Amino acid sequence: MATKRSGKAYYMISAVAAKYDIHPQTLRLYEREGLLKPSRTEGNTRLYSEEDLDQLETILSLTRELGVNLAGVEVILNMRRKMERMQQEVNEFMAYVKKELARGLDDWEQRLSTAMVKSSPTDLVRSGAAGAAGAAGAAGAGNASSASAGADDEDEIDIASTASKRSS
Numbered sequence: 001m002a003t004k005r006s007g008k009a010y011y012m013i014s015a016v017a018a019k020y021d022i023h024p025q026t027l028r029l030y031e032r033e034g035l036l037k038p039s040r041t042e043g044n045t046r047l048y049s050e051e052d053l054d055q056l057e058t059i060l061s062l063t064r065e066l067g068v069n070l071a072g073v074e075v076i077l078n079m080r081r082k083m084e085r086m087q088q089e090v091n092e093f094m095a096y097v098k099k100e101l102a103r104g105l106d107d108w109e110q111r112l113s114t115a116m117v118k119s120s121p122t123d124l125v126r127s128g129a130a131g132a133a134g135a136a137g138a139a140g141a142g143n144a145s146s147a148s149a150g151a152d153d154e155d156e157i158d159i160a161s162t163a164s165k166r167s168s
Contacts (some may be wrong), residue, residue: 010039010047019061029057033070035059035077 017024030036031046036055038046048056055077062076063067 009050011053013038013046013048014057016048016053020056022060030059033074035070035073051127053081074165 011019011029013024017027027036027046032039036048036052036059038048038052041047058077059073062073068076153163
């Protein structure tokens, strides 16, 4: 028999036992072992919620289909609870990171809008790289003819020649 308390359906022990084809003593055992925690009425009658029934279905699946004993069921249920808590913590962390990233982008856009010279970040990176390459090429050109010029100097010369070809 189902009763309603605060909008949720609750089932008495006899109805749950009949529905799942188990003895009421088995349900009491699951409660003593801490596997189920039904609520109680003022008269101390056990009332099983939909969440309790889901938990019972998991217990019955583990014991009937997989042959897990009650100690194993307890370990599995505890691990599931821990995993659910960890997943919740990861979700909260991801929401925090997304919020911080969005706030960082807003700050960056605000700084760009108040800049004295309006330019996009990609323009700054491109012009900064070409300017650095030109300066490195000019400084490295004197070292290219010396015997001590290393691979880094040759790379700088290649960058400088590429930059000068683009500008001409």
